[in-house]
Amino acid sequence: xxxxxxxxxxxxxxxNSDYGADKExxxxxxxxxxxxxxxxxxxxxxxxxxxxxxxxxxxxRAVDKLVMPTSGF
Amino acid sequence: MKRRLREGAGLIVLxxxxxDLVRSPHVQADFHLQLRPSTNVAVVxxxxxxxxxxxxxxxxxxxxRCDPEGFKTWKAFIxxxxxxxxxxxxxxxxxxxxxxxxxxxxxxxxxxxxxxxLGVTEHSxxxxxxxxxxxxxxxxxxxxREGVGVNPLRGQNNVQGSCDMGxxxxxxxxxxxxxxxxxxxxxxxxxxxxxxxxxxxxIPNMFDAAVAGTFKALYVQGEDVAQSDPDTHHVTxxxxxxxxxxxxxxxxxxxxxxxxxxxxxxxFLEKSGTFTNAERRISPVRKVMEPLAGLADWEVTQRLAQAxxxxxxxxxxxxxxxxxxxxTPTFTGVSYEKLDKLxxxxxxxxxxxxxxxxxxxxxxxxxxxxxxxxxxxxxxxEVTTRKYPLLLTTGRILSQYNVGAQxxxxxxxxxxxxxxxxxxxxxxxxxxxxxxxxxxxxxxxxETVLRAVISERIQPGVVYTTFHHPFSGANVVTTDNSDWAxxxxxxxxxxxxxxxxxKLSDWQQKFAKFTEEQLEHLNRARQPEKVN
Numbered sequence: 033x034x035x036x037x038x039x040x041x042x043x044x045x046x047x048n049s050d051y052g053a054d055k056e057x058x059x060x061x062x063x064x065x066x067x068x069x070x071x072x073x074x075x076x077x078x079x080x081x082x083x084x085x086x087x088x089x090x091x092x093r094a095v096d097k098l099v100m101p102t103s104g105f
Numbered sequence: 106m107k108r109r110l111r112e113g114a115g116l117i118v119l120x121x122x123x124x125d126l127v128r129s130p131h132v133q134a135d136f137h138l139q140l141r142p143s144t145n146v147a148v149v150x151x152x153x154x155x156x157x158x159x160x161x162x163x164x165x166x167x168x169x170r171c172d173p174e175g176f177k178t179w180k181a182f183i184x185x186x187x188x189x190x191x192x193x194x195x196x197x198x199x200x201x202x203x204x205x206x207x208x209x210x211x212x213x214x215x216x217x218x219x220x221x222x223l224g225v226t227e228h229s230x231x232x233x234x235x236x237x238x239x240x241x242x243x244x245x246x247x248x249x250r251e252g253v254g255v256n257p258l259r260g261q262n263n264v265q266g267s268c269d270m271g272x273x274x275x276x277x278x279x280x281x282x283x284x285x286x287x288x289x290x291x292x293x294x295x296x297x298x299x300x301x302x303x304x305x306x307x308i309p310n311m312f313d314a315a316v317a318g319t320f321k322a323l324y325v326q327g328e329d330v331a332q333s334d335p336d337t338h339h340v341t342x343x344x345x346x347x348x349x350x351x352x353x354x355x356x357x358x359x360x361x362x363x364x365x366x367x368x369x370x371x372x373f374l375e376k377s378g379t380f381t382n383a384e385r386r387i388s389p390v391r392k393v394m395e396p397l398a399g400l401a402d403w404e405v406t407q408r409l410a411q412a413x414x415x416x417x418x419x420x421x422x423x424x425x426x427x428x429x430x431x432x433t434p435t436f437t438g439v440s441y442e443k444l445d446k447l448x449x450x451x452x453x454x455x456x457x458x459x460x461x462x463x464x465x466x467x468x469x470x471x472x473x474x475x476x477x478x479x480x481x482x483x484x485x486x487e488v489t490t491r492k493y494p495l496l497l498t499t500g501r502i503l504s505q506y507n508v509g510a511q512x513x514x515x516x517x518x519x520x521x522x523x524x525x526x527x528x529x530x531x532x533x534x535x536x537x538x539x540x541x542x543x544x545x546x547x548x549x550x551x552e553t554v555l556r557a558v559i560s561e562r563i564q565p566g567v568v569y570t571t572f573h574h575p576f577s578g579a580n581v582v583t584t585d586n587s588d589w590a591x592x593x594x595x596x597x598x599x600x601x602x603x604x605x606x607x608k609l610s611d612w613q614q615k616f617a618k619f620t621e622e623q624l625e626h627l628n629r630a631r632q633p634e635k636v637n
Contacts, residue, residue: 033314033317033319034313034316034317037313037585040486041589041592044229044589045589045590047483047589048230048232048233048481048483048589048590050481051182051479051481052178052479065590068275068282068284068304069275069304069590070304071274071303071304071305071306071310072303073314073319074310103303104301104302104303
């Protein structure tokens with residue numbers, strides 16, 4: 033996967049979801065979006081690379097909530 | 106719509122161009138909000154801001170029909186001065202008084218309908234704009250009766266039908282997510298297969314994976330991705346990376362040039378089925394002649410499934426509709442017999458609505474209470490720079506249909522035989538460009554050359570073209586930027602530079618050579634075999 037593109041997409045999702053004071057809730061919403069719409073391979077790639085390319089703080093918090101996929105590749 | 110306008114309905118147009126609807130015989134828009142491409146969310150928020158700040162909202166509708174907590178949060182958001190027309194003026198370019206006038210007009214009418222096209226969806230905040238539009242309709246009480254509502258005008262005649270049937274990588278028919286075990290079991294039992302609980306890839310993900318070598322085969326039916334999708338260099342690189350690509354179409358289109366296998370398609374006159382339009386109206390399409398290629402499209406797909414080892418055995422499209430009715434609650438009452446009897450049916454059509462549902466959301470929304478969503482304006486990454494100081498926005502013309510695969514092979518080319526670049530006189534003069542000159546158009550994705558048409562339909566700083574002819578290479582210039590939620594490409598916003606040139610772009614020269622080679626292959630294949 034092109035991880036830079038995935039990071040850009042995750043940051044975009046985060047920027048468009050980041051409204052309000054409850055950051056925990058926002059991170060959960062972003063994580064839910066990634067789970068519902070990204071393939072397991074894409075989710076695995078973003079979990080594995082999260083320290084390499086810059087995720088925004090709220091996107092990183094959402095990625096921390098993702099469960100590493102074990103099937104569906 | 107034009108009839109109602111001629112009868113005196115008010116008209117508000119939001120478009121970066123002065124489109125025909127702004128001023129045409131017997132029709133004159135009350136307000137034209139000529140916004141800068143990419144600022145839809147800011148403008149729609151500003152309209153709602155004015156309505157709420159001036160107390161013009163439909164208080165009774167909101168109280169009775171909408172979720173109070175959602176409304177409270179949204180109200181606090183929308184009343185923030187950051188969303189005022191004056192505050193967003195610098196970004197949107199729309200005179201605040203015009204925004205205020207439009208908001209007052211929309212809120213003052215007993216019925217207000219909102220129609221939108223791809224100028225809403227083909228943006229990095231396309232989804233957010235749709236939500237902002239829904240907020241605007243709810244806060245003015247314009248949902249759930251005839252003559253109001255939010256009406257998306259689709260890019261093709263059966264976009265709605267494709268969506269209804271689960272043409273998303275994360276849904277099964279009836280907008281049901283694949284993560285729902287009960288839904289998977291329902292379809293799995295019918296089809297005798299196990300359905301994965303994970304979303305699949307969207308088209309841009311497929312192209313990325315093809316280039317990475319992890320995505321090997323593609324079946325493209327009735328779509329010309331090599332011309333229609335953004336960032337042509339990336340798309341053709343992806344198509345060339347596949348091990349197997351099957352193209353099924355009624356023409357040897359641009360994508361077919363990359364195919365390993367070509368299967369002839371059937372036109373709408375050669376097959377039976379249904380189209381569903383934006384008002385959820387399922388209309389029958391009846392075969393009037395046998396397919397020239399021998400098989401209707403669904404029969405080709407069925408043969409392919411059988412060849413791959415899956416026993417797909419429908420004997421008529423009506424059996425496919427019966428299966429849809431068995432599996433999809435909103436289609437339970439739909440059958441070919443009923444379609445023949447009624448002429449067309451608007452879903453939901455089931456025991457609760459035997460003849461279908463002309464108007465949705467009467468009295469109650471599908472989810473219960475209407476949910477206002479906060480819609481912050483997030484500027485696109487595709488911004489102008491010193492290197493790329495203009496914004497390109499792309500669109501369509503009436504006489505050509507989409508990539509023109511069907512219409513530019515007809516006499517319609519008499520109306521539109523090439524895509525041109527509309528440029529404002531001010532931008533043209535700065536660049537020494539005159540009407541009819543060749544203009545090189547460069548973006549971070551690529552470069553193409555188009556003929557200039559100097560026009561005041563667009564504002565300074567904005568240029569416009571169509572994408573009906575493959576040689577124009579409009580999508581060589583558009584980028585991989587896309588909507589945050591759906592990945593719908595941002596065709597409407599590309600930062601570019603334009604300059605006068607004397608020859609075609611490298612891409613166009615390569616494209617001409619590649620096309621010539623492909624036609625030679627075709628001609629050779631068509632020659633009768635020589636007998637020694």
